Amino acid sequence: MRATFAALLIFLVFSTACSRKPAQTGPPPPEVLVTTVQPRDVPRVLERVATLDGFINANINAQVQGYIVSRDYQEGSPRPFEAALAQAKGTLAKDQANQIKAEADKKRAIDLFNKKVISDQERDTFFATADSTTANVEADEAAVKQTEINLGYTRITAPIDGVVGFANNQVGDLVGPSTGPLTTMSQIDPIKAIVTAGEGPWTDFVSRHPDATERNAYIKSLDFELILSNGEVYPKKGKFYALDRNLDIKTGSIRYYVTFPNPGYILRPGQFGNVRFVADMKKGAMVIPQEAVNELQGSYQVAVVDENNKVSIRPVKMGERIGAMWEVTDGLKSGERVVVQGLQKAREGSTVIAKDWTPPADALVSKADQQKKP
Numbered sequence: 001m002r003a004t005f006a007a008l009l010i011f012l013v014f015s016t017a018c019s020r021k022p023a024q025t026g027p028p029p030p031e032v033l034v035t036t037v038q039p040r041d042v043p044r045v046l047e048r049v050a051t052l053d054g055f056i057n058a059n060i061n062a063q064v065q066g067y068i069v070s071r072d073y074q075e076g077s078p079r080p081f082e083a084a085l086a087q088a089k090g091t092l093a094k095d096q097a098n099q100i101k102a103e104a105d106k107k108r109a110i111d112l113f114n115k116k117v118i119s120d121q122e123r124d125t126f127f128a129t130a131d132s133t134t135a136n137v138e139a140d141e142a143a144v145k146q147t148e149i150n151l152g153y154t155r156i157t158a159p160i161d162g163v164v165g166f167a168n169n170q171v172g173d174l175v176g177p178s179t180g181p182l183t184t185m186s187q188i189d190p191i192k193a194i195v196t197a198g199e200g201p202w203t204d205f206v207s208r209h210p211d212a213t214e215r216n217a218y219i220k221s222l223d224f225e226l227i228l229s230n231g232e233v234y235p236k237k238g239k240f241y242a243l244d245r246n247l248d249i250k251t252g253s254i255r256y257y258v259t260f261p262n263p264g265y266i267l268r269p270g271q272f273g274n275v276r277f278v279a280d281m282k283k284g285a286m287v288i289p290q291e292a293v294n295e296l297q298g299s300y301q302v303a304v305v306d307e308n309n310k311v312s313i314r315p316v317k318m319g320e321r322i323g324a325m326w327e328v329t330d331g332l333k334s335g336e337r338v339v340v341q342g343l344q345k346a347r348e349g350s351t352v353i354a355k356d357w358t359p360p361a362d363a364l365v366s367k368a369d370q371q372k373k374p
Helices: 002-019 079-114 120-153 199-208 212-221 367-372
Strands: 031-036 039-060 183-198 225-228 239-243 253-260 272-289 294-296 299-305 311-322 325-330 337-341 353-356
Touching (some): 031 299, 079 120, 183 199, 272 311
Antiparallel strands (some): 183 253, 299 311
């Protein structure tokens, strides 16, 4: 029986040992990237949509009616007006000869009248003839000047330096003052960017710079960058040129011009792009990356990680977007950590593994660095 009892005991111990399973462990906390909120001075970079246009645009119109005999923008071959000028000069020469003869006859008539050879009526006839030829000469001289002007109008010369668009008429077409522009020419070095600002930003700008003298000096000191449609930054800096006199009553926006050097005519009218400039420095701004903010039906939330790596979802109030950053006006304190990447893993009350987020090189740059960019 002792042997049987010992065998049973060994069996029970072995069975119990075999039935034990290893303890199960839960998944590790999710990993998120966080940034520490600190007040800092940041450049307030503004960006506006812009449309390029010629600095000066000139419509080339026909001032007289005639046929296009050559499509040469510098000089044509205006034969009908040359013939008109020749005819006018011929008439003038003939009437000038008649005037010389009439003046001679007038002098002889005076001498004959003094000698009692001719009557008063005959003398007056010579005087009238002389006056008539003088009037004819004056009219002919005016006609010659007018035909010279008309002839000059037939030679279409460019009033500005720039590029010329396609011709709207072909050789042989009858053109005149009412047929519309023959072509359009644009001065594009420099080229201007037409920028539109809303009424809100305009009012804010004036409130920041209420003094007109200081405001004008500030505007002229700005350096503008042009971001092309392919995302590249145009290498030349732009300068403010002019501000429109009024806001558009339909859109509530105001236009202003920025000019850019354009050697080589790289830029052309009609191109679209964005104009960017550093407006000023925002002092002590509490900024976080825009991707750290969750927007839901007009309200904003961020995920805050405490010293124990616990997550709390917190409502915040947002201010101005500054580059890739976003100013928080209420809801965060200096030194708190905010989740930038991994928001979908950060749930209320959950524990996370927090690692520091490294901002991209252009997320937040100083004003000096911004102006050094190409």
